[in-house]
Amino acid sequence: xxxxxxxxxxxxxxxxxxxxxxxxxxxxxxxxxxxxxxxxxxxxxxxxxxxxxxxxxxxxxxxxxxxxxxxxxxxxxxxxxxxxxxxxxxxxxxxxxxxxxxxxxxxxxxxxxxxxxxxxxxxxxxxxxxxxxxxxxxxxxxxxxxxxxxxxxxxxxxxxxxxxxxxxxxxxxxxxxxxxxxxxxxxxxxxxxxxxxxxxxxxxxxxxxxxxxxxxxxxxxxxxxxxxxxxxxxxxxxxxxxxxxxxxxxxxxxxxxxxxxxxxxxxxxxxxxxxxxxxxxxxxxxxxxxxxxxxxxxxxxxxxxxxxxxxxxxxxxxxxxxxxxxxxxxxxxxx
Ligand code: 2P0
Numbered sequence: 001x002x003x004x005x006x007x008x009x010x011x012x013x014x015x016x017x018x019x020x021x022x023x024x025x026x027x028x029x030x031x032x033x034x035x036x037x038x039x040x041x042x043x044x045x046x047x048x049x050x051x052x053x054x055x056x057x058x059x060x061x062x063x064x065x066x067x068x069x070x071x072x073x074x075x076x077x078x079x080x081x082x083x084x085x086x087x088x089x090x091x092x093x094x095x096x097x098x099x100x101x102x103x104x105x106x107x108x109x110x111x112x113x114x115x116x117x118x119x120x121x122x123x124x125x126x127x128x129x130x131x132x133x134x135x136x137x138x139x140x141x142x143x144x145x146x147x148x149x150x151x152x153x154x155x156x157x158x159x160x161x162x163x164x165x166x167x168x169x170x171x172x173x174x175x176x177x178x179x180x181x182x183x184x185x186x187x188x189x190x191x192x193x194x195x196x197x198x199x200x201x202x203x204x205x206x207x208x209x210x211x212x213x214x215x216x217x218x219x220x221x222x223x224x225x226x227x228x229x230x231x232x233x234x235x236x237x238x239x240x241x242x243x244x245x246x247x248x249x250x251x252x253x254x255x256x257x258x259x260x261x262x263x264x265x266x267x268x269x270x271x272x273x274x275x276x277x278x279x280x281x282x283x284x285x286x287x288x289x290x291x292x293x294x295x296x297x298x299x300x301x302x303x304x305x306x307x308x309x310x311x312x313x314x315x316x317x318x319x320x321x322x323x324x325x326x327x328x329x330x331x332x333x334x335x
Contacts, residue, residue, distance in 0.1 A: 009180050010049050011157040015102045017180075018150050022105050022142075027073055029140035033132030033155075033165045034066035035118045037198055037301065037309055039256040040233060040240045041263045042160055042173065044220045051160040052184050054220075055233040056175045058240050059164045060198065063332045065118050066165065067129035069137045074111035081114045099131065099158045103138055131158030132165035149185040156184065161212075169332065170244045172237075192333060193247045199310035199320060200328040203280035212304040215267060215274050223270040232262045249313050253299035256311055260301040278306040291323060 042057035077100075079086040079093050086093045100110055114133070116126055132155040139146050146154070148166050152173075156163035164171045167188040176184030210218070219226050236259040243252035267274035285308060288300045296319050299311045310327070312320060321327055 009047075011102055014050060014153065014157060014180060014182075017182075018146070018154060019103075019144065023144065025073055025105075025108070025141050026143070028070060029137050030068065030070040031133060031136035031140050032066060032068045033129045033136050033162075034061035034063060034168060035126070035129045036061045036161065036164045036171065038161070038164075038303070039244075039252065039301065039311070040237045040259050041303075043216050043263050043266065044226065044229060045160070045216065046175075047179070047181065048217070050181045050184075051156050051163075052181045053160060053173065053175050055230050056173060056237050057164070057233075058170065058172045058189075058237060058244070059161075060170050060196070060332050061165060061168045062118070062198065062330050063168070063334055065330060066116070067126065067133040068115045068117070069130075069133040070113040071134070071137045071141055072111045072113075074109050076109045078111045079114070080112070082116060095127075095158075096130070096134065099134065102157065103142075127159040128161040128165045131155050131162035134158065135162075136166075148188065152186040153181065153184070156181070172241060189241065189244055191244050191247065193244070194331070194333045195314040196247075196249075196332060197310075197312050197314060197317060198330045198332065199312065199324070200330065201284060201308050201310065201324055201326065202328075203284060203308060204278040204306040208276070208305055210274055215270075215304055218272075218274060219267050219270045221270075223266050225266045225269040229262070229266050232259065249297065253297065253311055256301055257299040260303075264302060276302070276305050281306045281308055284308040287323065291319070296320070296323075 036059040038057050038059040040058040042053050044054040046052050046054045077097050079096055081092060096112065114130060118126055118129065135151050135155045139151060152163045152166045155166055164173050164186045166186050170189040170191050171186045172189055173186045174184065236255050239251060239255040243255065281302065285300055288298055288310065291298050297312060297316055298320060301309050301311060310320060317329060
């Protein structure tokens with residue numbers, strides 16, 4: 001539980017610490033941030049207001065897949081996503097402008113044009129790349145010249161997983177200990193692994209029964225199994241980090257799959273239960289296990305939705321394209 005004194009720190013306080021002097025904006029700026037898939041998951045916050053995690057996590061950014069954003073000064077707020085204007089009542093609009101309020105100088109209004117290269121139906125967390133792209137674009141618009149860790153902290157205030165979308169490649173989000181979260185930032189891992197692949201299987205367009213923020217809070221409050229989650233991460237994170245640094249797929253795959261399954265186990269034990277899986281998810285997991293039994297080195301991970309993501313190396317790509325004709329293969333280290 002957060003200490004009472006921690007609760008007085010709000011997101012605006014953190015923004016004001018990082019940006020003590022507000023600079024005049026250019027007319028318009030553009031920037032990009034990648035989507036990311038966690039290999040060791042973030043599930044559970046120690047501070048809701050600052051989106052401080054209970055544990056560290058580790059992800060791979062998805063190269064050119066992500067959000068490209070343009071922000072221009074305008075006479076009123078407007079948001080378009082992939083060319084479609086969003087209503088002021090929409091969740092995306094409300095969430096983005098609530099975040100932008102943290103950075104506004106009085107009287108400023110923003111026109112935001114956001115383009116996702118991630119297939120929306122794939123259920124990849126678009127909030128991660130969207131908030132990281134917002135911070136990267138503001139960084140250009142206002143000429144802040146912020147480094148990775150400061151942009152990571154600001155992105156986290158929009159969405160926890162956005163803190164990892166600041167860097168390409170493998171990224172560790174260190175949980176940190178400070179109540180103000182100034183040490184809760186992403187760090188790029190020194191590992192270039194061109195053969196590493198992520199495969200996306202879009203299995204179901206069924207709407208999420210519960211959003212991630214609500215899901216993790218409910219799990220924390222009601223799931224007895226959640227007590228074991230920090231121990232699971234304490235076991236998995238060093239293994240996954242070392243495997244990434246050594247490009248050791250044989251260690252990485254099992255640890256990443258087990259971590260994802262353990263996260264889902266904590267949710268299933270929440271009340272009311274949070275079951276993101278659809279019948280197609282289970283069938284796909286069984287096929288992955290079957291392929292492994294036949295000697296194909298492939299592992300699965302899942303996030304807050306029904307889709308299954310495959311983890312493998314280039315040498316296995318042909319086998320997997322045959323097994324899953326609809327597989328979308330991502331090479332995180334391709335140019
Ligand atoms: C992750 N997820 O590590 C985990 C695995 C979903 C399952 O980060 O409340 O949308 O905005 O901090 O970032 C999704 O959580 O939640 C997420 P908030 P966010 O990728």
